[in-house]
Amino acid sequence: MSAATVEQHTERGLPEQGFLSRATAWICTVGGVVGMLAAVMLIVEKINLLANRGYVPSCSINPILSCGSVMSTPQAEAFGIPNPLIGIAGFAVVTMIGVVLLAGVRLPGWFWLGLQAGATFGVVFVHWLIYQSLYIIGALCPYCMLVWAVAIPIFLYVTLRTLRQHGGALPRSVRRAAAAAASYHSLVLTAWYVIISLAILNRFWDYWITLI
Amino acid sequence: MCAGGLITLFHAADEDGKMTRNTRLTLALIAVVVLVVGGLLTVNRPDQPPVATTDAGAIEPTVLAREDSHRLSTAADGKVTLVEFLDFECESCAAAYPAVKQILATYQDRITFVVRYFPIPSHPNAELAARTAQAAANQGRFSDMYIQLFENQTSWGHKEQAQTEVFLGHARTLGLDMSRFQRDLDDPATAARIGKDKADGAAAGVQGTPTFFLNGRQLTDLRGQDDLVAAIDDALAR
Numbered sequence A: 001m002s003a004a005t006v007e008q009h010t011e012r013g014l015p016e017q018g019f020l021s022r023a024t025a026w027i028c029t030v031g032g033v034v035g036m037l038a039a040v041m042l043i044v045e046k047i048n049l050l051a052n053r054g055y056v057p058s059c060s061i062n063p064i065l066s067c068g069s070v071m072s073t074p075q076a077e078a079f080g081i082p083n084p085l086i087g088i089a090g091f092a093v094v095t096m097i098g099v100v101l102l103a104g105v106r107l108p109g110w111f112w113l114g115l116q117a118g119a120t121f122g123v124v125f126v127h128w129l130i131y132q133s134l135y136i137i138g139a140l141c142p143y144c145m146l147v148w149a150v151a152i153p154i155f156l157y158v159t160l161r162t163l164r165q166h167g168g169a170l171p172r173s174v175r176r177a178a179a180a181a182a183s184y185h186s187l188v189l190t191a192w193y194v195i196i197s198l199a200i201l202n203r204f205w206d207y208w209i210t211l212i
Numbered sequence B: 001m002c003a004g005g006l007i008t009l010f011h012a013a014d015e016d017g018k019m020t021r022n023t024r025l026t027l028a029l030i031a032v033v034v035l036v037v038g039g040l041l042t043v044n045r046p047d048q049p050p051v052a053t054t055d056a057g058a059i060e061p062t063v064l065a066r067e068d069s070h071r072l073s074t075a076a077d078g079k080v081t082l083v084e085f086l087d088f089e090c091e092s093c094a095a096a097y098p099a100v101k102q103i104l105a106t107y108q109d110r111i112t113f114v115v116r117y118f119p120i121p122s123h124p125n126a127e128l129a130a131r132t133a134q135a136a137a138n139q140g141r142f143s144d145m146y147i148q149l150f151e152n153q154t155s156w157g158h159k160e161q162a163q164t165e166v167f168l169g170h171a172r173t174l175g176l177d178m179s180r181f182q183r184d185l186d187d188p189a190t191a192a193r194i195g196k197d198k199a200d201g202a203a204a205g206v207q208g209t210p211t212f213f214l215n216g217r218q219l220t221d222l223r224g225q226d227d228l229v230a231a232i233d234d235a236l237a238r
Helices: A003-013 A015-051 A067-071 A083-102 A109-137 A142-165 A172-183 A185-203 A205-211 B002-010 B021-043 B091-110 B126-137 B142-151 B164-173 B178-186 B188-203 B225-237
Strands: B070-073 B081-086 B112-117 B211-214
Touching: A015 A067, A015 A083, A015 A142, A067 A109, A067 A142, A067 B091, A083 A109, A083 A142, A109 A142, A109 A185, A142 A172, A142 A185, A172 A185, A185 A205, A185 B021, B070 B091, B070 B142, B081 B091, B091 B112, B091 B142, B091 B225, B112 B126, B112 B188, B126 B142, B126 B164, B126 B178, B126 B188, B142 B164, B164 B178, B178 B188, B211 B225
Parallel strands: B081 B112
Antiparallel strands: B070 B112, B081 B211
């Protein structure tokens, strides 16, 4: 019996291993569907806006919560095409991977690294968009925020799983930090959401206090 | 398997039914944030500005349209008055602009159309744009500057840097007296004039832009030009 098989046996023996994989499968499925629906809504509103310049998108509620203003910025076409097109394609793939994982299919390592690359691109892009939305454009677009809200857990859980999977190749300190993050997964996710929520609250404080 | 998967996903309790440390810390973090933010929102609660209403429940006409408010058209019979609180940098206002332009062309002197400033603080150049319009108004060219600002909004909107040069360019295009324009742009009286409009808007219950009032009643659920036209036709027919 080789060392590799022994390690695999012990890893499989840990309850978190199974948990993390299943959590990742569910997050990809649910997050992928939510992200895809949000991207579809954004494209529909974009088409309506193009067809009729006076159209007020369903998600333009007031000057702060407004897709109309966010959708018409250059940032909404960061790569020369409307961002939601990337979202529709990307989230469809993520959903499919989630469903495949739920079906119990074991995917090869290179496939996971591909998902990791996509999830990393997504989360970096989303944080650039968050920054642009808050500090440059100065408005929030509800459907876009839905995309932010799913891109983060997809990245987090895929990454925690990747770190667990490739733990052997990592320095001991990184491995320990990754293990701690994995056992406090929802705390990490909540803290991440809290930081962004506080930035939003702080940025538009003058507006929020008028609501109560 | 799927139901089991969902339960494991949340992984909220161990075999003994006790909450895991992760779950407890997560809930504690949420509780702390809710309490702190809730507390700050309560402490910072602004005094609600009194909404200036008439007995009939409409907004006082004198609050919506002051003597010095800018009118793009004036009805001979004074029967129908449409007031728009706007922000020159707001996209929805620019989206409403072609509709307003067409309505002005259609109805001409059958309605009074009043423009009020309501620059939103999160738009970096909204206040400056309002002062630009007011400085032009001081030379009798409000409506021309209003057109300039909206038609070119994409070239100056949503930029962090002050767009003073762009606005000076508009003033030059209109052939304004530039030294007077620049003096007025920086005059505290100009800022105060915009502040007065904002205060009236707040008193009338304006929270965002564009907000339209037709004969003192705020128009809500406007989905486009057709809704606005229908509301005006209805008011004219009464």
